[in-house]
Amino acid sequence: MAKARLTFADIGVSVTVPAGTRIIEVSEKVGSGIAYGCRESDCGTCLTTVESGMEHLSEKSPYEIATLAGHNVPANVRLACQTLVLGDAVIRPYGG
Numbered sequence: 644m645a646k647a648r649l650t651f652a653d654i655g656v657s658v659t660v661p662a663g664t665r666i667i668e669v670s671e672k673v674g675s676g677i678a679y680g681c682r683e684s685d686c687g688t689c690l691t692t693v694e695s696g697m698e699h700l701s702e703k704s705p706y707e708i709a710t711l712a713g714h715n716v717p718a719n720v721r722l723a724c725q726t727l728v729l730g731d732a733v734i735r736p737y738g739g
């Protein structure tokens with residue numbers, strides 16, 4: 644199975660996960676500062692800045708696109724509750 648290296652820049656931790664892992668599945672376990680609310684692409688609590696590897700993340704769903712638009716964030720921000728890691732990436736909590 645393909646692997647991906649996901650780095651949480653806010654805490655300086657990198658983990659190797661199976662490709663297709665959702666960010667939310669790892670971020671709480673490692674203690675990243677990414678916070679969660681609805682976990683369903685609705686509230687925008689889990690806004691996450693992608694420092695590198697944007698091309699290694701899953702496509703945005705229409706729901707994620709709508710929520711991101713509602714928060715007026717830069718193009719390199721994703722919802723951690725919705726985003727699958729398909730290859731190496733470096734992320735941090737938005738604004739953190």
Ligand code: FES
Nearest residue numbers: 680682685687724
């Ligand atoms: S936790 Fe609500 S949008 Fe991700």
